[in-house]
Amino acid sequence: MTREPSDQELMAGLQQRDHQALALLYDRYARSVYSLALHILRDQAAAEDVTQEVFLQLWRQPERYAHERGPLGPWLLRVTRNRAIDLLRRSGRERRPPYADARGVDFHLADPSPGPDEHAWSSTVATRVQAALGELSDTQRQVIELAYFRGLTQREMADVLGLPLGTVKTRVRTALRRLAEILTRDGVWTDVG
Amino acid sequence: MDRRRLTHALASDELPAYALGALxxxxxxxxxxxxxxxxxxxADQHRLDELVGLLGTAVPQTSPPPSLREQVLAQAAIEANAGPTGERPTLRLLPGWARAALAAAAALVLILTGAVAVLLYNQWQIRQELDTLRAEQREIASILAQSAWWAPVTAEASQSQPVVGRLYLEEGQAGVLVIDGLSPLGPGQVYQIWLIRADNTRVSAGVFTVDASRRATVLLHAPGTWSAYQGMGITVEPGPAGSPGPTGPRVAGCSLADWQPGGL
Known part of the structure; x- marks a missing residue:
């Protein structure tokens, strides 16, 4: 049985302008990238644009990903999220109230229903991340959602939620630190590569 | 810039919000x-960045349309064949006879207009320059007041302070570069701003010098929109007009991937 090439090997292939390496990375991560872009933008065409941009950027500048900064999957999703939020802010779509309607509904806490072409990390990791998010309080999850999916700053969240800025800051800090603790406890950090 | 310096404890507290882009x-x-x-x-930031990346898995999964795969791979193949210089527009010179004719015509016009015309032109030019400066000042004030984005401009390692300015971006193609901390240059030298495209080609966005307090404010207009650029670099070039491409040492720059929300 042929061993699947690792992300690192495929990234080395990209450096050598190996087209096949890009195809394999696309097959491995396109579904995760597209799903996240679609969830943030709620627009299929815009999500396709973001997905295309993310992979072409990877093709043009594979050196922008540094292995020392962590596994490729989370890095790609971070790039995807930043591009999608960038687009969202430019379009101004999410600048209209009420943001508070987003309370507690954004993260998908159910079974992630992985596709057949999906790389193991996204389905197994997603299950654990969702379980970890489920361990947070609603108010903690809410601030992460508003920042992560809507691109709101802490000050904007304080305005939207009618809370003192200090309270929002505390919630953001404790929520993300708590999440890190849970994922460390569950060994997710060792599974993402 | 007059800005508070963070203690380690305060910085550590703010890292989660920074990772989420919520500062x-x-x-x-x-x-x-x-x-x-x-x-x-x-180290903490790298870990939190990874965590924020993992959050992206917690959304309902949907496959992209199969045509997108073909589109991405076809575009990559086109770019691979074109090579890094393939997308650059080629400068075409006029044929020799046309250039000679233009030069002769220009010389003739200059002789006919004479010294009076030159003086009138100078006066007009000064007025134009003043009007341009006023318009520039108004535009800079407007961009700084309304800028939706900014990126920190950091110096290369040899400079004494890491952050030497900020690039404020307006939606579209205008921006303001505010420098605070670059060394004044010798005579005949200028700082030149380069916008870096996704394919690593550079586009000049103008030249500037700093005053004795090491400050400068420069109005920029990006060809196309900001989204076409992945970064900005500043090099030292011969003045007053700078160079067609970067030749001097890079002294500072910023990644446009690090855009931060918010204006002043």
């Missing part, structure tokens, strides 16, 4: 300064 512009700038000096916070 205001000033808070981010202060944290970036601290991060440049603190290996502990850098």
């Amino acid at each position: 205001d512009a000033d808070e981010s700038a202060a944290l970036v300064e601290h991060l440049a000096e603190c290996p502990f916070c850098q």
Whole structure:
């Protein structure tokens, strides 16, 4: 049985302008990238644009990903999220109230229903991340959602939620630190590569 | 710039919000300064960045249309065949006879207009320059008041301070580069701003010098929109007009991937 090439090997292939390496990375991560872009933008065409941009950027500048900064999957999703939020802010779509309607509904806490072409990390990791998010309080999850999916700053969240800025800051800090603790406890950090 | 310096404890508290992109512009700038000096916070930031990446898995999964795969791979193949210089527009010179004719015509016009015309032209030019400066000042004020984005401009390692300015971006193609901390240059030298395209080609965005307090404010207009650029670099070039491509040492720059929300 042929061993699947690792992300690192495929990234080395990209450096050598190996087209096949890009195809394999696309097959491995396109579904995760597209799903996240679609969830943030709620627009299929815009999500396709973001997905295309993310992979072409990877093709043009594979050196922008540094292995020392962590596994490729989370890095790609971070790039995807930043591009999608960038687009969202430019379009101004999410600048209209009420943001508070987003309370507690954004993260998908159910079974992630992985596709057949999906790389193991996204389905197994997603299950654990969702379980970890489920361990947070609603108010903690809410601030992460508003920042992560809507691109709101802490000050904007304080305005939207009618809370003192200090309270929002505390919630953001404790929520993300708590999440890190849970994922460390569950060994997710060792599974993402 | 007059900005608070963060203690390690405060910086550490703000790292989760920074990883989520939830800090205001000033808070981010202060944290970036601290991060440049603190290996502990850098390590923590990398871990939190990874965590934020993992959050992206917690959404309903949908496959992209199969045509997108073909589109991405076809575009990559086109770019691979074109090579890094393939997308650059080629400059075409006029044929020799046409250039000679233009030069002769220009010389004739100059002789006919004479000294009076030159003086009138100079006066007109000064007025135009004043009007341009006033318009520029108004545009700079407007961009600074309304800018939706900014990125910290960091110096190369040899400079004494890590953050030497900020690039404020307006939606579209205008921006303002505010420099605070670049050394004044010798005579005949200028700082030149380069916008870096996704394919790593550079486009000049103008030249500037700093005053004795090491400050400058420069109005920029990006060809196309900001989204076409992945970064900005500043090099030292011969003045007054700079160079067609970067030749001098890079002294500072910023990644446009690090855009932060918020204006002043």
